[in-house]
Amino acid sequence: MKSQDIRSKFLNFFKEKQHLIVPSAPMVLKDDPTLMFVNAGMAPFKEYFLGNAEPKSNRITDSQKCLRVSGKHNDLEEVGYDTYHHTLFEMLGNWSFGDYFRKEAIAWAWELLTEVYGIDKDILYVTVFEGSDDADNLDMDTDAYDLWKQFISEDRILKGNKKDNFWEMGDQGPCGPCSEIHVDIRSAEEKAKVDGKSLVNMDHPQVVEIWNLVFMQYNRRANGTLEALPHKHIDTGMGFERLCMVLQGVQSNYDTDVFTPIIREIETITDKKYGKEDKTDIAIRVISDHVRAVAFSIADGQLPSNTGAGYVIRRILRRAIRYGFTFLDKKEPFIYRLVEVLRNKMGDAFPELKAQQTLIENVIKEEEASFLRTLDQGLILLQKVVEETKGDTVSGEKAFELYDTYGFPIDLTALILSEKNLKLDEKGFKAQLEKQKNRSRSASETSTEDWTVLVEDEVEEFIGYDALEANVKITRYRKV
Ligand code: ATP
Numbered sequence: 001m002k003s004q005d006i007r008s009k010f011l012n013f014f015k016e017k018q019h020l021i022v023p024s025a026p027m028v029l030k031d032d033p034t035l036m037f038v039n040a041g042m043a044p045f046k047e048y049f050l051g052n053a054e055p056k057s058n059r060i061t062d063s064q065k066c067l068r069v070s071g072k073h074n075d076l077e078e079v080g081y082d083t084y085h086h087t088l089f090e091m092l093g094n095w096s097f098g099d100y101f102r103k104e105a106i107a108w109a110w111e112l113l114t115e116v117y118g119i120d121k122d123i124l125y126v127t128v129f130e131g132s133d134d135a136d137n138l139d140m141d142t143d144a145y146d147l148w149k150q151f152i153s154e155d156r157i158l159k160g161n162k163k164d165n166f167w168e169m170g171d172q173g174p175c176g177p178c179s180e181i182h183v184d185i186r187s188a189e190e191k192a193k194v195d196g197k198s199l200v201n202m203d204h205p206q207v208v209e210i211w212n213l214v215f216m217q218y219n220r221r222a223n224g225t226l227e228a229l230p231h232k233h234i235d236t237g238m239g240f241e242r243l244c245m246v247l248q249g250v251q252s253n254y255d256t257d258v259f260t261p262i263i264r265e266i267e268t269i270t271d272k273k274y275g276k277e278d279k280t281d282i283a284i285r286v287i288s289d290h291v292r293a294v295a296f297s298i299a300d301g302q303l304p305s306n307t308g309a310g311y312v313i314r315r316i317l318r319r320a321i322r323y324g325f326t327f328l329d330k331k332e333p334f335i336y337r338l339v340e341v342l343r344n345k346m347g348d349a350f351p352e353l354k355a356q357q358t359l360i361e362n363v364i365k366e367e368e369a370s371f372l373r374t375l376d377q378g379l380i381l382l383q384k385v386v387e388e389t390k391g392d393t394v395s396g397e398k399a400f401e402l403y404d405t406y407g408f409p410i411d412l413t414a415l416i417l418s419e420k421n422l423k424l425d426e427k428g429f430k431a432q433l434e435k436q437k438n439r440s441r442s443a444s445e446t447s448t449e450d451w452t453v454l455v456e457d458e459v460e461e462f463i464g465y466d467a468l469e470a471n472v473k474i475t476r477y478r479k480v
């Protein structure tokens, strides 16, 4: 089944169940300053759950473009290294605003997966909330358990804790227990490797979560307590690319027709082969993923820039350029050439790609050209630094100068140095970065109309050069 058909089957299934099909909201919500990018299907519908606005229909279905590169949900570091986390992905969803609840949500999810899509029941298992004995003192979700029992044997219903099975929007707001559907698409050979009776191996790349059903029934109040919502709602989210992986019988999202046309084009342009060598494969996955995030973002009006959301987009694009430069030996712009392929694949479902194709290509090409110049210059400067280095370690100051003054990515510095058997003074670099942060940290509280800035979060943890370099300031606002 082609990905286009998989998407429309989902939407039409819920249309038959009286849902209104709506287009994806843009990834940047201009009227929600609490979120940099839409990171879940429910984000555009937040106000309906809270009762602040009325939906057009109390049953809605859609495929929402989501971007998980900042804030609470940040999968950027996984992307390229695993085969099922993307920066941009589609979240298929069905919504009930005060209408149907658990019974229908579970029965329909099961019907769609096993009857419409024909997924073998024996590869599915589900999770339900086990309850909590903390301050919230929540009961186990026996309703969900009993409903699932009608469809699936009890050894395939796993109980999950609050972290995995109680979904919260944030510190405050609508929340409730959730039930996730996972698939186990390991080969018989792989299964045989894991001995014993454990049904699943959660850490296996072919044992993945595909769908999350949230039973929205509480509101988390500012004082931390829960109150029952006046109405109960359903919020579901299924990863489209993961669903395609299952239905197309492949082991990686990148082997579905969502990605293969892009990957073939990268192979043609770079004269490299996918599936032969780890480093090349990671680079190809990174680029095929990131071009989607950047193209959709530009189509939605969020261009790369030096601040805020635009800065995050620039960083994503530069990450792709760097992988191409370093691992695919591409020293001239080429990522913009992938936009055509993306448009042909997805332009019907997302017409904004067609409408904005030329803009997207021009912006990406220009960004590539200018960052490649930076990389070229940086390489010359780094070569000088290497020649001047006595001993086996390059100082944090030197690396910081390259990074700060010339925009040369620190992970590339580290990589090149390691190839030359030199070390980088990571601690020294981090100290310089910290100093600069303190210099630029503005103490004053800014306000914009009736929204006021509460806190400015920064990722302080040093998880790796790439993560460090991708540090962004996330500003949270609250309405006053
Ligand atoms: P995971 O545990 O795999 O990170 P999640 O629990 O963070 O997923 P949810 O917030 O429940 O994901 O989102 C609903 C669905 O969206 C998931 O069941 C999954 O299919 C899909 N999904 C989540 N994150 C990604 C991602 N980074 N790339 C692709 N699909 C994703």
Ligand code: MG
Pocket (backbone or CB within 6 Å): none
């Ligand atoms: Mg996640």
Ligand code: MG
Pocket (backbone or CB within 6 Å): 209
């Ligand atoms: Mg999960």
Ligand code: MG
Pocket (backbone or CB within 6 Å): 180, 209, 212
């Ligand atoms: Mg989940």
